[in-house]
Amino acid sequence: MTFLPNPASSSRMTPDQELIDTTAQLIESEFEERLATLGQLVRIPGIAWEAFDANDLERSAEAVAQLFRATGVFDEVEVKRAVLGGIAGAPAVLASRKAKNGKPHVLLYAHHDVQPPGDADLWLSPAFEPTAKDGRIYGRGAADDKAGVITHLSAVETLKKLAGADFDLGLSIFIEGEEEAGSRTFRAFLDENKGKLAADVIIVADSMNWSPEIPALTVSLRGMVSQVIHIRTMEHAVHSGMFGGAVPDALIPLVKVLASLHDDKGNVAVKGLKSYEFEDLPYSEANLRADSSLLPEVSQIGEGGLMTRMWGKSSLTVIGIDAPSVATSSNTLMPSASAKISLRIAPGQDPHEALLLLRAHIEANVPFGARLEFGEIEEGKAFMADSSGWAAQLAKNSLGAAFGNPSVDIGIGGSIPFIADLTEVFPDAQILVTGVEDADSRAHSPNESIHLVGLRNAMVAEALFLLSANQLQAD
Ligand SMILES: [Zn+2]
Structure with a gap:
């Protein structure tokens, strides 16, 4: 059954100033602590490629699971693997909590595995040593996608603190462990855990905002x-x-x-x-010329x-x-x-x-x-989000409120293959591809980093979304 909000609760679709202020203050007061947690995750080099130590990936999954266990809001937080063709996939973190009183169910997706560090000589600070500099945190995975993990964690904690531990919103967590290695068992994982993952809204926090001040929803992938x-x-x-x-x-x-x-x-x-x-x-x-290195005489x-x-x-x-x-x-x-x-x-x-x-x-x-x-x-497959649903509207309002600028629609010229799996297994779910990265994050490259203002704004936006969704009444 798909959740549809009652038109009478439409005022909840725009977070009011009091909620925005309370949420932003709470997130600001805990921000240093969140950055410390992000740093702990960056120190674990969990890489899902065969040439790298699988124990690190295991430690990474366990560390993430522990963070979500500590929130105390989930019935169970597991580290699970799907098996495909007799070969087990990388460890993923799965948690869920049922919706109550007819409220919607939201699935939060991110991935805890990272790209290999690449050439160590090209890093200005060690790849797996979180380093703060010029308003950014540097380190492999600091943006892609451990910032996504921390954003989800912060949003869940904020929901719990501001709505009470007994909140009604249904919530699932899926933190994948092999996204950078091609998501080999992603589809099998969805099929095996369909009951716990089924949701009205899926937030995929693995894309980018236009800038640390201008939020974006990624509405299409080629x-x-x-x-x-x-x-x-x-x-x-x-x-x-x-x-x-x-x-x-x-x-x-x-x-x-x-x-x-x-x-x-x-x-x-x-x-x-x-x-x-x-x-x-x-x-x-x-x-375009600067970013692509297009020669001046070439059109x-x-x-x-x-x-x-x-x-x-x-x-x-x-x-x-x-x-x-x-x-x-x-x-x-x-x-x-x-x-x-x-x-x-x-x-x-x-x-x-x-x-x-x-x-x-x-x-x-x-x-x-x-x-x-x-x-x-x-x-x-390509992806085209249906931006007409309530979730896209609420997401845009939450992003606008958190960043102080209206959200823009962006596309990605490349593809995220697993999005097609999500749309196939959960055809009725509204998929929101949100950002934690910014244009200077250099995901996959040496000196990957996350802008702290952009990260904090992303946390506030997602918390506002969950808090507002928790207050919607079903039609
Ligand atoms: Zn990613």
Whole structure:
């Protein structure tokens, strides 16, 4: 059964000033303590990649479980693994508490595993030693996604203190342990623990805000399709001095078909692909050039707003070509060549449909009747949040109140594959992808960090959301 708020309780959809002040003060008074806890988590290098010590991941899960046990609000807090194909996944933290008196149920998701530290020489302070500097805390996982864990913890503690330990809101916690390693058993975990995870609202605190002062909801993720193509023109290689000029080598049709994938302005030329319009945000061409290291004499590609091109439209990249290397090249007509094409697809686009459109384009554009064979494919779903529900509205109001600026909608040009699993297993749940990171967080890179103002604002926003949801009446 899906929770729908009674229109009479709609005043609860906007946190009032008294609630905002009380919440902000409480979170401020406990902020140092929260940062100390974040620091303890950063010191545990829990990495879900085979080359790293699995004991650290275990310690990381246990430390997180202990934090949620200490809140005293959950019936049970477990460290659990799902098994897929006979191999156990990484330890996740699972906790839940049932809703009472017809209130909604909220699932809080984050992940406790982190990326490997990478090159130690590039870190200005040790990767697993939390270091405060210039209003930020540096350390691997300080942002991605231990800040998400701490934000959830702070929101739950604040709910308990301000609404009383006997609050009515249903609450589940799922802190994954293998997000950075591809969430291999994520779907199996959802299926095995469906009863405890089922919720009206799922808050995924693993994205970014626009800045420490401007909050954002991540409303879309592009999906992805890839296709390997093999082109053949002859049974075997021949001398280019003898047959060149009459017989096409495989690279000519391959290069021509790859060139046909973009028009002269750099738009993706595959017909029929969907796109979605984003409002432009304060992000200039200079920002783009600086962030991407685009050379000054090279132009941008594609038409339309920058946000729309990077988040709302498809983009196509040739990510690999198999052909003789320059070092081993000879004056030969090569009989075959291959390429891998990666197509990011717009939110709202079905990946299989996109794959078929891409294939139709390729088939229509291979010249000289060269033999075309389709090889390996990948398909990853896109995500488009339904922003019309009560939870998105309440989230925007809470974010606006906490940050002091209205929330903006942002997209992500890449994908978070597990979001598709959430929408499939819980089709009726409203999914809110919220941020803890900011544009300077450098998740996955050396010198990862979290901005303290942004972190505190994120905590206040999530606490306001839970406190308000706890007061909504069902219709
Ligand atoms: Zn993350």
